[in-house]
Amino acid sequence: MHLSSILENIVNDNVLHSKWLNTLSYMENAGAKKISAAEHKEEVTLLILKHAAEEHRHAYYLKKQLAKLDENFCKTYSNAELLAPNHTKFYLNTLDVQVCRYLKNQFNLSGYDLKFAAYLFVTYAIEVRADELYPIYQDILSAKESRVTVKSIILEEEGHLEEMLNQLKEFSPEWEKHANEIIKIEQEMFDNWIIGLGKEVSA
Numbered sequence: 001m002h003l004s005s006i007l008e009n010i011v012n013d014n015v016l017h018s019k020w021l022n023t024l025s026y027m028e029n030a031g032a033k034k035i036s037a038a039e040h041k042e043e044v045t046l047l048i049l050k051h052a053a054e055e056h057r058h059a060y061y062l063k064k065q066l067a068k069l070d071e072n073f074c075k076t077y078s079n080a081e082l083l084a085p086n087h088t089k090f091y092l093n094t095l096d097v098q099v100c101r102y103l104k105n106q107f108n109l110s111g112y113d114l115k116f117a118a119y120l121f122v123t124y125a126i127e128v129r130a131d132e133l134y135p136i137y138q139d140i141l142s143a144k145e146s147r148v149t150v151k152s153i154i155l156e157e158e159g160h161l162e163e164m165l166n167q168l169k170e171f172s173p174e175w176e177k178h179a180n181e182i183i184k185i186e187q188e189m190f191d192n193w194i195i196g197l198g199k200e201v202s203a
Contacts, residue, residue, distance in 0.1 A: 003133070003194060007140050009201045016083070016201060018073035021062050021148065023083045029059035030092050031126060038119035040112055047163060051123065054160070058153050068147040084196030091189050096122055098185050106178060120167055124179055125186040127161040 010016045032055035039048055066074055079085035096118060103109055103117045134154045141148055168175040 004136055004140065006194065006197050006201050007137055010083075011140050011144055011146060014069050015073065017148070018066055018069050019081060019083045021065050021069070022074035022077070022081050023088055025059045025062035026077045026082055026088060027092065028055050028062060029077075030089075031123075032056040032059060034092060034096060035119060035123065038115045040116070047167070048119075051160065051163075054156055058156070061153065062150075065148050065150075084193060084200050087193040087196035091193050092122075092126075095125070095186055095189050099125075099182055102181060102185065103178075107172075117171065120164065120171055121179060121182045123160070124164040124168060125182050127157055127164055128183065129186060129190060130157040131161055 007020075010020045032052050035048060035052040035055060039052075063074075074081040082088050099122050100114060100118045103121065104114060107117065109117055130153075134150050134157060138150050138154060141150070168179060172178065
């Protein structure tokens with residue numbers, strides 16, 4: 001099932017749509033927590049604080065959008081209130097583990113250096129994904145004249161991607177070669193997630 005077809009089915013059903021918003025909120029929140037976990041104990045940059053704050057705000061914003069559908073839906077991040085919960089919860093963790101393994105082999109990194117490099121590449125891959133996913137979702141919302149909107153998130157994610165590119169260029173002159181390998185890893189995680197979503201939405 002294609003992503004846009006899945007999203008159309010989701011937006012057509014208030015319960016599924018609520019779970020979808022909650023799922024996106026969960027993922028933004030998980031991303032924010034991962035960014036915070038990658039922080040150095042003392043040398044915390046303004047950019048890392050900005051990213052963590054914006055991802056947390058996205059999680060809050062998406063959760064708040066739920067009231068436009070039904071205020072009683074999706075109060076928690078429990079499995080029953082998420083779409084494809086197992087795929088959703090393993091997505092970022094598995095990506096993080098595999099990216100760490102890749103970077104350790106390629107750059108012989110450990111400790112904070114490995115954490116920071118993983119933050120750069122994982123965030124880059126997720127921003128590339130967000131730049132594809134959110135506009136497709138917004139187009140469907142606009143076509144259906146939904147009161148839900150993610151336009152503000154789209155603008156911020158575009159800014160994030162530019163910031164990550166600048167940091168990756170500083171990290172390694174061969175950043176693009178490595179970023180492409182990370183994108184392949186993320187694509188596999190995403191494909192599994194979409195299969196999980198498709199099964200749940202068509203059930």
